[in-house]
Amino acid sequence: MRARVTTRVVRPKSVKASASDDPLYLQVARTLKTEIVGGRYPVGSHLPTESELCARFAVSHYTIREALRRLRDDRLVASRQGAGTIVVPRPKADAYAQDVVSxxxxxxxxxxxxxxxxxxxxxxxxxxxxxxxxxxxxxxxxxxxxxxxxxxxxxxxxxxxxxxxxxxxxxxxxxxxxxxxxxxxxxxxxxxxxxxxxxxxxxxxxxxxxxxxxxxxxxxxxxxxxxxxxxxxxxxxxxxxxxxxxxxxxxxxxxxxxxx
Structure with missing residues (x-):
């Protein structure tokens, strides 16, 4: 009988300056996620505007929108029409995370x-x-x-x-x-x-x-x-x-x- 172990791996979101082969939007998303978790953008605060993020990372509006979409998928932020992108509380949980992400x-x-x-x-x-x-x-x-x-x-x-x-x-x-x-x-x-x-x-x-x-x-x-x-x-x-x-x-x- 065959024994099988299943692992799900998602590509990491690294900074643009790194040697990563990841798409730019994932690199931007990873940088922003690190800053959110690290407290640069606390819960309830607004992320910079799309234009400001474009200027900071030297990427297109499309790249920034995809990065923000990734952060929304990770339930780190919420975007509201006319209110920008706001950092939201993460769902409470107590679990084990596998440290294989790349x-x-x-x-x-x-x-x-x-x-x-x-x-x-x-x-x-x-x-x-x-x-x-x-x-x-x-x-x-x-x-x-x-x-x-x-x-x-x-x-x-x-x-x-x-x-x-x-x-x-x-x-x-x-x-x-x-x-x-x-x-x-x-x-x-x-x-x-x-x-x-x-x-x-x-x-x-x-x-x-x-x-x-x-x-x-x-x-x-x-x-x-x-x-x-x-x-x-x-x-x-x-x-x-x-x-x-x-x-x-x-x-x-x-x-x-x-x-x-």
């Missing part, structure tokens, strides 16, 4: 491990693949498969499978010379921001063929890490499955008690 942190290994592509082709999702990916059977997706290996390592890190929405299938032509995770290409080439990643970790056993590629014995225990990337229009842009021999995988997270 898509970039989550996929750090993708930058440090070379991806050796073995196949790139369009596939029709069958029943078995639908169960593994969470995609609908009968749909066509671009499948990119290969091994990830760190420089100087004797064995691969994992077997990687990318399933990319056919809307972005043109990526197949540039992947051979691309280094790092694929989702930034979707953002850069198609203008579709990846806002959320849903992660599931499940236990499995390696087949003889896959075990040979990963340089372990057939039947070795492994972990499948499936990540579903959703774009700014809430559509699934990409599904990634990384299969790691159990001895080469460690998932670490920190949870801290918070009060809202």
């Amino acid at each position: 898509i970039n942190d989550l996929l750090e290994f993708a930058t440090g491990a070379r991806f050796a592509i073995e196949s790139v082709d369009m596939v029709t999702i069958d029943g078995k693949l639908a169960a593994r990916t969470g995609l609908a059977a009968g749909e066509e997706w671009l499948a990119v498969r290969g091994l990830r290996q760190r420089e100087g390592a004797l064995a691969p890190v994992c077997w990687t499978e990318y399933y990319i929405n056919r809307e972005f299938a043109a990526l197949g032509k540039v992947l051979g010379r691309h280094v790092g995770p694929i989702f930034p290409l979707i953002e850069d080439l198609f203008g579709r921001s990846i806002l959320e990643v849903h992660q599931e970790i499940g236990a499995t056993v390696l087949s003889a063929a896959l075990a040979k590629s990963l340089k372990v014995e057939a039947g070795t225990a492994a972990l499948e890490v499936r990540r579903t990337y959703k774009s700014s229009d809430a559509e699934v842009a990409q599904v990634t499955i990384n299969t790691h021999p159990a001895s080469r995988f460690r998932h670490s997270m920190t949870m801290r008690r918070i009060k809202m």
Whole structure:
């Protein structure tokens, strides 16, 4: 029986001056959120006007509106016609928050491990693949498969499978010379921001063929890490499955008690 752990990760909102690849509105939203939580804008106070925020961050009105929308979604502020944007009390709660909030942190290994592509082709999702990916059977997706290996390592890190929405299938032509995770290409080439990643970790056993590629014995225990990337229009842009021999995988997270 397969054991599965589910983690939901949302991309962080970092300051514009950082090296973050996040969309500008998320960077602005993160800065404002930090300032709200830190007391620069206490409950009941008004945030600066859109024009003032545009000047401060050197971004467009559209970017500021999207940043404020994100803060409203986080229930940190409320916008009222003619009254501007007001900081509101956060709902009371006492819970544990998982301290895994960065898509970039989550996929750090993708930058440090070379991806050796073995196949790139369009596939029709069958029943078995639908169960593994969470995609609908009968749909066509671009499948990119290969091994990830760190420089100087004797064995691969994992077997990687990318399933990319056919809307972005043109990526197949540039992947051979691309280094790092694929989702930034979707953002850069198609203008579709990846806002959320849903992660599931499940236990499995390696087949003889896959075990040979990963340089372990057939039947070795492994972990499948499936990540579903959703774009700014809430559509699934990409599904990634990384299969790691159990001895080469460690998932670490920190949870801290918070009060809202």
